[in-house]
Amino acid sequence: xxxxxxxxxxxxxxxxxxxxxxxxxxxxxxxxxxxxxxxxxxxxxxxxxxxxxxxxxxxxxxxxxxxxxxxxxxxxxxxxxxxxxxxxxxxxxxxxxxxxxxxxxxxxxxxxxxxxxxxxxxxxxxxxxxxxxxxxxxxxxxxxxxxxxxxxxxxx
Amino acid sequence: xxxxxxxxxxxxxxxxxxxxxxxxxxxxxxxxxxxxxxxxxxxxxxxxxxxxxxxxxxxxxxxxxxxxxxxxxxxxxxxxxxxxxxxxxxxxxxxxxxxxxxxxxxxxxxxxxxxxxxxxxxxxxxxxxxxxxxxxxxxxxxxxxxxxxxxxxxxx
DNA sequence: AGGGGAGGGTTGGTTTTTCCAACCTACGTC
DNA sequence: GACGTAGGTTGGAAAAACCAACCCTCCCCT
Numbered sequence: 001x002x003x004x005x006x007x008x009x010x011x012x013x014x015x016x017x018x019x020x021x022x023x024x025x026x027x028x029x030x031x032x033x034x035x036x037x038x039x040x041x042x043x044x045x046x047x048x049x050x051x052x053x054x055x056x057x058x059x060x061x062x063x064x065x066x067x068x069x070x071x072x073x074x075x076x077x078x079x080x081x082x083x084x085x086x087x088x089x090x091x092x093x094x095x096x097x098x099x100x101x102x103x104x105x106x107x108x109x110x111x112x113x114x115x116x117x118x119x120x121x122x123x124x125x126x127x128x129x130x131x132x133x134x135x136x137x138x139x140x141x142x143x144x145x146x147x148x149x150x151x152x153x154x155x156x
Numbered sequence: 157x158x159x160x161x162x163x164x165x166x167x168x169x170x171x172x173x174x175x176x177x178x179x180x181x182x183x184x185x186x187x188x189x190x191x192x193x194x195x196x197x198x199x200x201x202x203x204x205x206x207x208x209x210x211x212x213x214x215x216x217x218x219x220x221x222x223x224x225x226x227x228x229x230x231x232x233x234x235x236x237x238x239x240x241x242x243x244x245x246x247x248x249x250x251x252x253x254x255x256x257x258x259x260x261x262x263x264x265x266x267x268x269x270x271x272x273x274x275x276x277x278x279x280x281x282x283x284x285x286x287x288x289x290x291x292x293x294x295x296x297x298x299x300x301x302x303x304x305x306x307x308x309x310x311x312x
Numbered sequence: 313a314g315g316g317g318a319g320g321g322t323t324g325g326t327t328t329t330t331c332c333a334a335c336c337t338a339c340g341t342c
Numbered sequence: 343g344a345c346g347t348a349g350g351t352t353g354g355a356a357a358a359a360c361c362a363a364c365c366c367t368c369c370c371c372t
Contacts, residue, residue, distance in 0.1 A: 007202030009266035011255025012185055012248055022176065022330085029168055033297055034307025038349050044304075046163030048331055053350060074339040076348060084258055086292050090250040090281040092168055093290065098247065099167025102240055110165035110301055116294035119285035125246040126282050129275030134249065136242050138272035141189055145266055148200075151190025178359080194320050204360055209321060230368040232319060 009145050018062045019088065023047045024055050028085060029092055031065060036078035064088065093123040165301050174218045175244065179203045180211050184241060185248055187221060192234035220244065249279040 007013065019025055026045045030036065035044055041056075042049055056079060059065040064085040067077040081088075093113075100109050113121035125134045132138070141150045163169065175181055182201045186192065191200055197212075198205055212235060215221040220241040223233040237244075249269075256265050269277035281290045288294070297306045 005202065007182075008186075008200045010182075010185065011252045011260060011266055013182055014259045015251045015255035016181060020176075020178065020181070025172060025176070026163075026166075026169055029166065030164075032292065036307070039347085040307075042349095044164045046161065049350070050332090050352085051330065071348095074337090074348075087257070088254055089292055090279075090290065091247060091254065093281060094246040094250050095171045096167045098244055099171035101243070103170045104167060108300065110167055110299070112298045112300060114296040114298060115283045115285060115288075115290075116296075117283060117286035117288065119283070121290070121295055122284040123246075123281045123290065124284045125249060125279045127271045127273060127275070128278040128280045129271060130273035132271075132273065134246065134271075134277070134279065136188065136245055139277055140270040140272075142268045142270060143266070144264065144268060151192070151196075195318085198320095205321070206323085206361090207359060210358095227319095230319075230366095232368095 008143070008148050019059070019064065019091075021055065021058075023051060024059060025088075025092060025095070027052070027055055027059060027079075028064065028081065028088055031079050031081050031085070032089055032092065036065075036068075036080050037076075038079075041079070059085075090123070090125075093121075094125065097123050164299070164304050175215070175220065175247075177211065177214075179207060180215060181244075181248065181251070183208070183211055183215060183235075184220065184237065184244055187235050187237050187241070188245055188248065192221075192224075192236050193232075194235075197235070215241075246279070246281075249277075250281065253279050 019028065023045055026047070027041060030041050030044050035041065038049075038052070038056075041047070041052055045052070047055075056065065060067060060079070063082055065079045066082050068080050070076055070078050096111070096113075104110070115121035126132060127134060127138075143150060175184065179201055182203070183197060186197050186200050191197065194205075194208070194212075197203070197208055201208070203211075212221065216223060216235070219238055221235045222238050224236050225231065225233055252267070252269075260266070271277035282288060283290060283294075299306060
């Protein structure tokens, strides 16, 4: 499973090591929607049952999901996001937004989110300090590990 | 490559079909940092060269990256994000934020971003309409396709 | 003219994962 | 006592990932 040696140290890579495998983020999507039972996950995600079982174990081990019994005799569980799992929701929201914008330009979205404010929810990523919407040109990257640099201009 | 039949229609799944394979988002990270040359990508990501070549082809086909010649004779390219590619940056930023918070609690982050406002950049996902920071309990999901529902409570 | 290095890949063969259908267990129901 | 439901596990075939080695074009050095 390990790739070549000594890649750039990076929280993105570290996070993807936990949730970057096929189906993992779709599992999180479903549990965030409240569909946390095994057969629901199989149906809604379209994943093979054995792979799904593997992913669920991994996400529980990582503290992203937890099993909640909803029936003793027979013993039945459902999976729910932990607090850490819920904190991954922004990743899902930004992925959804990109897909909505670039892959469904016709306007018939598969899912619409409604915010408590009464409007359709569209995520905007902002700077915690100043509140401005993020723009690539407004960010400067400072690697902390020695030997790792970043390059020049990045515009297309 | 196809999973079982008839999963939930979803922009998240659609987006992950383009950028969800192993290394794809790390490629995007590097090109957003300005490290768009093949050997840089190999070194910084730690991916096998053949897999990387496959991913690059796919990302170019998807309109997320573009090849830019930086030398004729010999012909050399570098990969850069297109506008659509740059618009995926929020996904990277939210992944980074989660990893910073949950995987590097000791405080020694691999990379620090600086916003143009002068402060460390920490992404916050907000509602475009009202500006409030998103919270799971403030969202309601409305699937648009018939037959697809969402479940009950989702709290952990 | 020959050798070496950089850059951007491709190729062949092995190892891992994924996929799929079938099966298993423990109930509860008809 | 046959059938259905929920939540998996198992075995074998197909697909991906992995790795080292190689290729090609050009430049530079001697």
